[in-house]
Amino acid sequence: MAKVVDARGLSCPQPVLLTRRAIEEGQFPIEVLVDTATSRENVRRAAEQAGLQVQVEVIGDEFKLTLRR
Amino acid sequence: MGLGSPDDAVVYRMENGTLLVATADFFAPVVDDAYTYGAIAAANSISDIYAMGGTPFLALNLAAIPSDMPPEIAAEIFRGGMEKAWEAGVVVAGGHTMDDREPKYGLAVVGTVAPERLLLKSGARPGERLILTKPLGSGVITTAYRAGQASPEALAQVVPWMLRLNRDAVRAIHATSARGATDITGFGFLGHAVEMALAAGVRFRVRAEEVPILEAARPLADLWLFPGGTAANEMYFRQWVTFDPSVPQEVRMLLYDAQTNGGMLAAIPAAEMARFTDACRALDQPFWEVGEVIEGEPGIEVVR
Numbered sequence: 001m002a003k004v005v006d007a008r009g010l011s012c013p014q015p016v017l018l019t020r021r022a023i024e025e026g027q028f029p030i031e032v033l034v035d036t037a038t039s040r041e042n043v044r045r046a047a048e049q050a051g052l053q054v055q056v057e058v059i060g061d062e063f064k065l066t067l068r069r
Numbered sequence: 070m071g072l073g074s075p076d077d078a079v080v081y082r083m084e085n086g087t088l089l090v091a092t093a094d095f096f097a098p099v100v101d102d103a104y105t106y107g108a109i110a111a112a113n114s115i116s117d118i119y120a121m122g123g124t125p126f127l128a129l130n131l132a133a134i135p136s137d138m139p140p141e142i143a144a145e146i147f148r149g150g151m152e153k154a155w156e157a158g159v160v161v162a163g164g165h166t167m168d169d170r171e172p173k174y175g176l177a178v179v180g181t182v183a184p185e186r187l188l189l190k191s192g193a194r195p196g197e198r199l200i201l202t203k204p205l206g207s208g209v210i211t212t213a214y215r216a217g218q219a220s221p222e223a224l225a226q227v228v229p230w231m232l233r234l235n236r237d238a239v240r241a242i243h244a245t246s247a248r249g250a251t252d253i254t255g256f257g258f259l260g261h262a263v264e265m266a267l268a269a270g271v272r273f274r275v276r277a278e279e280v281p282i283l284e285a286a287r288p289l290a291d292l293w294l295f296p297g298g299t300a301a302n303e304m305y306f307r308q309w310v311t312f313d314p315s316v317p318q319e320v321r322m323l324l325y326d327a328q329t330n331g332g333m334l335a336a337i338p339a340a341e342m343a344r345f346t347d348a349c350r351a352l353d354q355p356f357w358e359v360g361e362v363i364e365g366e367p368g369i370e371v372v373r
Contacts, residue, residue: 011297012212012294012295012296012297012300013212013213013216013218013293013294013295013296014216016292016293016294016295017216017218017294020292036297037300037301037304038297038298038300038301038304039297039300041300041303041304042293042295042297042300045293045300045318045322046292046293048318049291049293049318049319
């Protein structure tokens with residue numbers, strides 16, 4: 001079961017903060033849901049900065065990022 | 070300036086030949102203190118007149134105040150704006166306030182500029198040196214602070230810079246024959262640098278290690294606590310920017326960080342750098358030499 005972080009409707013840096021908290025809990029994979037391109041970019045870059053693999057899926061107007069170690 | 074060549078403010082030639090410069094800007098609070106917020110917003114609005122080489126003289130308040138905000142808090146915002154405007158020699162007379170859930174404040178500002186003192190984004194020429202007059206980091210610091218992730222000490226590092234008028238920086242630029250300049254605000258250092266390079270049809274070589282960055286911004290950048298605007302800047306402007314592979318990712322992002330009342334970026338003729346340096350010293354105006362204007366495909370190359 002993937003850990004899900006629902007950051008839709010939140011503005012930066014909240015999506016990054018929630019993602020970081022989930023990374024610290026250490027349960028992978030992590031799925032992060034965001035609804036803006038800027039949040040998608042910030043979460044993707046923050047996760048890559050933390051040395052994680054990131055996969056981005058477009059779901060309608062929203063994005064799902066899957067983070068793996 | 071027509072819509073075909075966007076610049077920092079509109080310029081209107083009056084019948085007597087005087088150039089009128091006009092601009093308006095307002096934004097939501099970047100700090101908790103109402104007076105400081107008002108002063109920063111006013112300095113930021115007035116900066117667009119300086120960025121054109123102009124002298125501001127008149128402004129109107131633009132404000133949105135929540136109906137449940139205590140009147141004394143609202144009064145502090147206006148007082149901060151008015152006193153900062155006064156420091157700039159600007160009279161604030163009237164304006165308009167509307168009701169909104171989130172406060173917003175800024176000024177519509179009018180100034181004048183002599184045609185030979187007009188500073189344009191298109192004014193940079195190959196061979197000139199690039200100077201920046203404030204360190205970067207206000208976007209990531211204020212955003213992290215609002216999210217409870219930055220200390221009051223970190224915020225205190227950036228507040229004096231956000232409060233600082235760009236007046237003396239422009240006086241020092243005017244001590245030279247430089248014509249290419251802009252102020253660094255929402256598009257970040259690289260976004261505004263791209264605008265200048267494209268408008269002038271030149272290439273900027275920026276030395277990343279020479280670009281001043283506030284110490285407090287670095288750990289926050291490591292945590293990637295950038296505002297959405299910074300991410301948007303990177304996504305849009307990266308098509309014109311190349312980086313040396315050795316420039317760290319968080320430094321690249323700091324170069325794109327959306328700034329509030331950031332410094333002036335100007336292209337100074339190399340032979341006049343001594344004159345510029347003397348003028349800055351006389352005015353107690355800090356500056357950093359961050360690169361140079363070169364020929365080539367319009368855009369920015371960031372080297373170490």
